[in-house]
Amino acid sequence: MKKKLVILNTTLMLGLGAFTSIPSVDAASLHSQKQEIQNQRLNVQSSLSKADIELTAVLEERVRLTAQINRVMQAINDNNNLIKKTENDIITTKAEVEQLKTEIAEIQERIDKRNEILKQRAVSYQENGNSQIGYVEVLLGATSFGDFVERVGAVTKIVQADQDIIAQHDADKKEIEEKKLSVEQKLTNLESMKTELVGMQAQLGEQKQQTNELEQELNRKENEIAALKADLKIQDSTLAAKELEIQTRLAASQKVEVKHHTVAQANTSSSTVKNETSNTPNSASNNVSNNVSVEAPVKEAPVKETPVAKGNVNTVINAGNKYIGNSVYVFGGGRTASDIANGRFDCSGFVSWAYAQAGVKLPAYTESLKSVGRQVPTSDMKPGDLVFFDTYKKDGHVGIYIGGGKFIGSQSSTGVSIANMSSGYWKNTFNGRVVRIF
Known part of the structure; x- marks a missing residue:
């Protein structure tokens, strides 16, 4: 501007x-x-x-x-x-x-x-x-x-x-x-x-x-x-x-x-x-304002969300897109209808909610999420896998891998967002724990 x-x-x-x-x-x-x-x-x-x-x-x-x-x-x-x-x-x-x-x-x-x-x-x-x-x-x-x-x-x-x-x-x-x-x-x-x-x-x-x-x-x-x-x-x-x-x-x-x-x-x-x-x-009574045409504001057509088929990994990955930019991180959030409606999640609460959209019931706590599914090596990481990070404690943060070295989760400073785990803070805190649900 x-x-x-x-x-x-x-x-x-x-x-x-x-x-x-x-x-x-x-x-x-x-x-x-x-x-x-x-x-x-x-x-x-x-x-x-x-x-x-x-x-x-x-x-x-x-x-x-x-x-x-x-x-x-x-x-x-x-x-x-x-x-x-x-x-x-x-x-x-x-x-x-x-x-x-x-x-x-x-x-x-x-x-x-x-x-x-x-x-x-x-x-x-x-x-x-x-x-x-x-x-x-x-x-x-x-x-x-x-x-x-x-x-x-x-x-x-x-x-x-x-x-x-x-x-x-x-x-x-x-x-x-x-x-x-x-x-x-x-x-x-x-x-x-x-x-x-x-x-x-x-x-x-x-x-x-x-x-x-x-x-x-x-x-x-x-x-x-x-x-x-x-x-x-x-x-x-x-x-x-x-x-x-x-x-x-x-x-x-x-x-x-x-x-x-x-x-x-x-x-x-x-x-x-x-x-x-x-x-x-051009008589004096001629007013320039009559010759000026002001452009009317152009209203953009609303963007329609593409429906995602339920019951698969794409459902899980795309479920949180609507919360990007209008959510907030809250300890213990994402476990009530009110929190979900207002975009209030913590990391594990968001993961549990996202999987619930695909009909998969997961625990809503990071410590419990480590024990679900099966662990796979980082070299075999696929979209939909759970990835864990050592933040304020070991396995203190969890998100959902979406491919391309990125994951979606409820981050403390941004709420629900997509973050890059190939460089910077998330690369340094990723501890190699990968859990596959599907």
């Missing part, structure tokens, strides 16, 4: 330079100058008409950019809320881990006490004859039937006590193992949440940068079109003033010509003078 503006200014100013001063010339020359100015005004009016068309296009783009900015700002707000939730989850998880550690310590204390009891019992057995006292030997040592019954009861209690101690011991050992496993799992989840938090904060910075760039682009285009129209209006005003000056001089020239005619031909009837006056070309 700047180039157009420079060319237009140069052309019109060169034209205007020829009319900086209008010398005293005859009527024919004035008519010629007037016609030339009218032609230049016609060109300016045409340029103004084209500028209006361009302004309409810019305003339409402004609507689109404003909608995109609103989506990005909403995504930033949602991601901020998610960061706060993650921070609260981390605090809650830490509290759970501490509680589990306390419970483990209590269980360990019970186990230690039972170990001491069992140890003392073993020592007692050894002190009585330096060998363990067998239960049968105790029973056979009875002096009477009554004594035997008592000894049976005593032995039963001892056996039951031992069994209870052992059962409790085993149960506590099992419980402590389960709780230790739970602690380890929660600690792993905690580390994962921390990683996600760092990733979200990085994405948030990229989204803010995207918003600033969109706003700057919008302001630049508006300023350019405003400057163009202002310049064209000034030039049209200048030409109109020149035209009016020539028109005035023409009128004055016509009056002088009529006066000379009257003196030279005193006997000429007044009707002749009237006829000459009425036949004078």
